[in-house]
Every structure is written in C-alpha cells, then in structure tokens.
Amino acid sequence: MRIAVCVLLTALVAASGAVAAAVDTPAATKRVVREWSARLNAYDNVGIAQLFARPATIVQGGYRLRLASTADIALWHRLLPCAGRIVSISVKDDRATAVFLLANGKNRRCDAPGEQAAAVFRVRNGKIVTWTQVPVPRGPASHLWQPATRK
Numbered sequence: 001m002r003i004a005v006c007v008l009l010t011a012l013v014a015a016s017g018a019v020a021a022a023v024d025t026p027a028a029t030k031r032v033v034r035e036w037s038a039r040l041n042a043y044d045n046v047g048i049a050q051l052f053a054r055p056a057t058i059v060q061g062g063y064r065l066r067l068a069s070t071a072d073i074a075l076w077h078r079l080l081p082c083a084g085r086i087v088s089i090s091v092k093d094d095r096a097t098a099v100f101l102l103a104n105g106k107n108r109r110c111d112a113p114g115e116q117a118a119a120v121f122r123v124r125n126g127k128i129v130t131w132t133q134v135p136v137p138r139g140p141a142s143h144l145w146q147p148a149t150r151k
Helices: 002-023 026-041 045-049 070-078
Strands: 052-060 063-067 083-092 095-103 116-124 127-134
Touching: 026 045, 026 083, 026 095, 026 116, 026 127, 045 070, 052 070, 063 070
Parallel strands: 052 127
Antiparallel strands: 052 063, 083 095, 095 116, 116 127
C-alpha cells in the first residue's frame, strides 16, 4: 500500500510539473502577450484584467503598484492613453519583452502616436504576474523597428 501511495504521489507531482512547464513555454508566453495587446486595442479592459494573476504588479514611470482586484487592473488599463501594434516579442525564462508601435485606438487618444514603447511581461502559469514599462531595447536589429520620420 505504501509503495502505491508513493508511486501515485510521484506521478501527481510529475504531472503537475509538466502542466506548469507546458503553460510557460515561450510560445505560450508570447500568446499571452499577443492576447493582452489584442484586448488593449479592443478596449476590453475587463478581458485584459482576466489575463493577470492577482495580486498583480504594475511598474511604470518610477511607480510600483500592487493591484489586488480585477476592477483595479481593468481601471489601470482603461487609463492607458495608447493602443499599439506589436513590433517584436522576445522571451527569456518567464519574461517576455514586447516592443509596440503606439497608435490611437478605440476610446484611446495616444499622446505619442508613431513612437515605440516596450514592456516586460512576467508570465507564470499562463497569467501575467508583473507588467513593467521599460526603455525600448536597442540592439543590432533595432534599426528595423524605427518608425518612419515625419516630414
């Protein structure tokens, strides 16, 4: 009996680890970021909030917010001035860095249309646990992501 219980517990632990690992693959992390962007552009702030673990951490402009409810997360997203198109997503471990080309959107009047912005999404078990605005990464291919200059 004791051996059967040990085998069962080992199988359950292994299965739960496999599920967690499958959720946090780079492809799954990118899907979460793409879904966040699609919902932001659709002005689906409640839908965005459902993509977040609770509590969630938002870091922007020197402020670190701990948002504990779906309503708080939705309100924060409602106040974002810009929509945008994903230019790139790179994933390392549980973090995805996304670069966006900012634009006006449904119920959003962007204060910097045509500019780029970047955010790091920390995703665990398919949920965003931390969203951090970061400087736009500059690397060897960054010239490919520059917006056209206005004349």
